[in-house]
Amino acid sequence: MTATMQPLLIELGTEELPVKALPGLAQALFDGVIDGLVKRGIALDRGEAKPLYSPRRLAVLLPGVASEQPEQQSEVLGPYLNIALDANGEPTKALQGFAQKAGVEWTQLAKTSDNKGERFVHRAVKPGARTAGLLPEILREAIAAMPIPKPMRWGDHDYGFARPVHWLVLLLGKNVVEGGIFGTRSDRMSRGHRFHHDKAVWIGQPGEYVEALRGAKVLVDPDERRARIVREVEQAAKAGGGVARIDAGNLEQVNCLVEWPSAVACDFEDEFLAVPQEALIATMEDNQKFFPVLDGDGKLTHRFIGVANIESKNVAEVRKGYERVIRPRFSDAKFFFVEDMKQGLVAMNTGLASVTYQAKLGTVADKVARVATLAEAIAGEVGVDPKLARRAAELSKADLQSRLVNEFPELQGIAGRYYAAVAGESIEVANAIDEAYMPRFSGDAVAPSKLGQVLAIAERFDVLAGGFAAGLKPTGNKDPFALRRNALGLARTLIEGRLDLNVLSFIVSALNEVTLAVAESDLTKKVRAADHARAQGVEVPIGQMVIGTAHPEYVKEIYEFITERLRGYYADQSVPPQQFESVAALRPASLLDFDHRLKAIGEFAKLPEAEALAAANKRIRNILKKVEGTIPSTVDASLLTPGAEQDLADAVAQAITDTDEALKQRDYVTVLGRLARLRPQVDAFFDGVMVNVDDMAVRNNRLALLQRLADRLGSVAAIEHLST
Known part of the structure; x- marks a missing residue:
C-alpha cells in the first residue's frame, strides 16, 4: 500500500528569541526535522521549503510528508549449519535458541551464505509506523540537537530552551498530531502580533499557515519580511531626498526584531555632522539598529530611518522616541571627538x-x-x-x-x-x-x-x-x-x-x-x-641577554601558514586542488609569483598534452628518486644513441633555449606552452629506450637527460600533481 503525502506544519511559539541566534536556531530546527524524517525512511517533498521564523516563533512547513513509513524489513543472522544441525540433521540447542528468540519454528528460517559457509537467517517484514506517531519523537530529537549555549529555564521546570515556550502547533494534513514539548500540548492555534492581533490564530491546515499569520500582522517568512523592510526604508529615505544605507548585518538584525515592520523617518541636529560620520553610522547601526540616510555623494545627512514593530497611530511619538535615544550617544561621540582634537595625534x-x-x-x-x-x-x-x-x-x-x-x-x-x-x-x-x-x-x-x-x-x-x-x-x-x-x-x-x-x-x-x-x-x-630575591637576602645571577635570530x-x-590560507582563497575561485598543490610544492618566495604560476598552470591544464606530460614527469620523478649516488650535471652527447634518445636530447636542449628568456620574464604561459610540444619526443623515449641498462655510463647519461627534462618541466610548477 502506498502512503499518502500530506503537508506538515510545526510551529514552536516562544517569547522573543535572541536576535543574533534566531536564523541559526530556525535552520537547526528545520534540518533536525528533515533529518529525523529521512532517518526513519519517511518520504517527503521539500519543494521550496525553508526555515520560517519571527522573533516569537520557529516553524517548519513542508509541502508533502508520507503518512507512514514503508514496510520495515529486518534480517538477523543465525548460527552456521555445522553448529546449527547435528550429525543427524536435527537442530542443536544453538539453532533452537535462535528460532525461539525470533519467535518462529526453526523450519521457517531461511538460509544464506558468506565466505565462511552456509548459515541460518531470520527475515521479517512488518508494517511501517504511522508518521503521526513518530513526529513527537522527531521534534524532541531536533530540539535536543539545536545549538543553544545557555538554555533559559522558566517557572519551576527542570527543562530549558533559548526562551520560554508558550505554544506548539503540530499539524499533519488537517489533523492535529498528539504530542507535547516543554509543558505545552500540541494544537492548531497559533498566535498573532503581540499588539495588532493579540489572540489565537486558527490554522486549518499547513498550507494556510503563512497567509493566516499575515492576516494576524505577522510576516513569518523572513525573506518576505526582509523585502518589506528594504522597501519601506528605501521609500522613506527617498521621500527625504536621500539614499538609505542598508548594511546587510544591520538588516538581518532588524529582520529578527520585528514581525510587522514599519519604517519611521527621523532627524537629528546638523551640529553632530561635524563628528566623523563613521562614528555616527556605527552608533546608529550597532547600538540602535537604525538605517542612516546618505546624500548622492555618500555623505551622511541629518536623517535616519527607524523600523518599528507596529503600525503606530501616533507616528510622531515613535519618531520622538527614536530621536531621543540617539541623541545621548551622538553627544558622547561629539564630546570625545572634540577632546581628542584638543589632545592631538602626537x-x-x-x-x-x-x-x-x-x-x-x-x-x-x-x-x-x-x-x-x-x-x-x-x-x-x-x-x-x-x-x-x-x-x-x-x-x-x-x-x-x-x-x-x-x-x-x-x-x-x-x-x-x-x-x-x-x-x-x-x-x-x-x-x-x-x-x-x-x-x-x-x-x-x-x-x-x-x-x-x-x-x-x-x-x-x-x-x-x-x-x-x-x-x-x-x-x-x-x-x-x-x-x-x-x-x-x-x-x-x-x-x-x-x-x-x-x-x-x-x-x-x-x-x-x-x-x-x-x-x-x-x-x-x-x-x-x-630584585625580588635580593630583597629577601638572596643573590641570583641574571646572566646575559641572548639575542637570537629568526628560527x-x-x-x-x-x-606554510600563509600559503595554507591561500588554499581556501583559490578554492573559492574554483582552482582545482591539484593545480594549487603543483605550485605550492615549489614554495615561490613571492606570492604574486605564486599567483602568476597558478594562472599559467590553469592554462596549461587545458592543453591536450597536459595529462600525458604530467604523467611522464611523475614517472621521471619516480625514476630519479630511486637513484643511488650522484646524477651527472651534464649530458654527454657522445653517449646518446640515435633515434628516440637523441631526438629527446635535441628537443630538450631546444626547449630550454626557447624558454630561458620567458622564464626570466615570468611568462609562464609561454614556458608551459613550449614545453607541451615535447610530448611526442617524451612518449617515443619511454616507448623505445631503457633507462636502467647495465652500462653505468649510458645509464647515468640517460638519468642526466631525464634530470634536465624534469628540471625544466618543473620550472613553473610540479606538474606531476596534475596526473590522476
Whole structure:
C-alpha cells in the first residue's frame, strides 16, 4: 500500500528569541526535522521549503510528508549449519535458541551464505509506523540537537530552551498530531502580533499557515519580511531626498526584531555632522539598529530611518522616541571627538609607551617601532616613498589612545585618518593609517593605495611573527591573535595589490625584530625576579641577554601558514586542488609569483598534452628518486644513441633555449606552452629506450637527460600533481 503525502506544519511559539541566534536556531530546527524524517525512511517533498521564523516563533512547513513509513524489513543472522544441525540433521540447542528468540519454528528460517559457509537467517517484514506517531519523537530529537549555549529555564521546570515556550502547533494534513514539548500540548492555534492581533490564530491546515499569520500582522517568512523592510526604508529615505544605507548585518538584525515592520523617518541636529560620520553610522547601526540616510555623494545627512514593530497611530511619538535615544550617544561621540582634537595625534602617540601590546612583545609603542622599520624596508622594494611609509607607520596606532576609539573600537584607523588630517599630515599618510586595517572582514577590499598596502603588509608581518615567536599559534578553533585572518589579509594584499615581494625575506626580518623583543622581555623578568630575591637576602645571577635570530623552523611555519590560507582563497575561485598543490610544492618566495604560476598552470591544464606530460614527469620523478649516488650535471652527447634518445636530447636542449628568456620574464604561459610540444619526443623515449641498462655510463647519461627534462618541466610548477 502506498502512503499518502500530506503537508506538515510545526510551529514552536516562544517569547522573543535572541536576535543574533534566531536564523541559526530556525535552520537547526528545520534540518533536525528533515533529518529525523529521512532517518526513519519517511518520504517527503521539500519543494521550496525553508526555515520560517519571527522573533516569537520557529516553524517548519513542508509541502508533502508520507503518512507512514514503508514496510520495515529486518534480517538477523543465525548460527552456521555445522553448529546449527547435528550429525543427524536435527537442530542443536544453538539453532533452537535462535528460532525461539525470533519467535518462529526453526523450519521457517531461511538460509544464506558468506565466505565462511552456509548459515541460518531470520527475515521479517512488518508494517511501517504511522508518521503521526513518530513526529513527537522527531521534534524532541531536533530540539535536543539545536545549538543553544545557555538554555533559559522558566517557572519551576527542570527543562530549558533559548526562551520560554508558550505554544506548539503540530499539524499533519488537517489533523492535529498528539504530542507535547516543554509543558505545552500540541494544537492548531497559533498566535498573532503581540499588539495588532493579540489572540489565537486558527490554522486549518499547513498550507494556510503563512497567509493566516499575515492576516494576524505577522510576516513569518523572513525573506518576505526582509523585502518589506528594504522597501519601506528605501521609500522613506527617498521621500527625504536621500539614499538609505542598508548594511546587510544591520538588516538581518532588524529582520529578527520585528514581525510587522514599519519604517519611521527621523532627524537629528546638523551640529553632530561635524563628528566623523563613521562614528555616527556605527552608533546608529550597532547600538540602535537604525538605517542612516546618505546624500548622492555618500555623505551622511541629518536623517535616519527607524523600523518599528507596529503600525503606530501616533507616528510622531515613535519618531520622538527614536530621536531621543540617539541623541545621548551622538553627544558622547561629539564630546570625545572634540577632546581628542584638543589632545592631538602626537600626544596620543606618546601614550602608547604605557600600553602593553602583549606580555612577551612589549608595548604598543614597541610594536609601532617594529612596523615602521618593516614598512620603510617594504616601501623601498615596491616603489613607495620610504619616508612616507615610516611616518604613516609611526602614527598608525596613535588613535588607540583616543577617547573616540575607546568608545567605538570599530573606528580604529578611521579616527586616526581624521586626526592625522587635522594635524596637517599629508592626505597619503592620513589615508594609509585607515587603509592599514584593510581588509577588515571577509569579502572586504584590500587597501586601495600603495602606501596603505605597504602599511597593511608590514602590520601583518609583525602580527604573524609576533604570534609565532610568543607561542600564540592557533589551535583548533582558537585563534586569539587572529593570525589566520592576518595571514589571508597579507596574502590578498600582495596578490591583489600586485606587489612582488620576497615573503620569506620579510618573514625573517619580522622574526628578527620580535625575537629581540621576546629576549628583552625575558631579561626584564629575570631582573625583576633577581630584585625580588635580593630583597629577601638572596643573590641570583641574571646572566646575559641572548639575542637570537629568526628560527628557521618559524620561517618555514609562517610561510606554510600563509600559503595554507591561500588554499581556501583559490578554492573559492574554483582552482582545482591539484593545480594549487603543483605550485605550492615549489614554495615561490613571492606570492604574486605564486599567483602568476597558478594562472599559467590553469592554462596549461587545458592543453591536450597536459595529462600525458604530467604523467611522464611523475614517472621521471619516480625514476630519479630511486637513484643511488650522484646524477651527472651534464649530458654527454657522445653517449646518446640515435633515434628516440637523441631526438629527446635535441628537443630538450631546444626547449630550454626557447624558454630561458620567458622564464626570466615570468611568462609562464609561454614556458608551459613550449614545453607541451615535447610530448611526442617524451612518449617515443619511454616507448623505445631503457633507462636502467647495465652500462653505468649510458645509464647515468640517460638519468642526466631525464634530470634536465624534469628540471625544466618543473620550472613553473610540479606538474606531476596534475596526473590522476
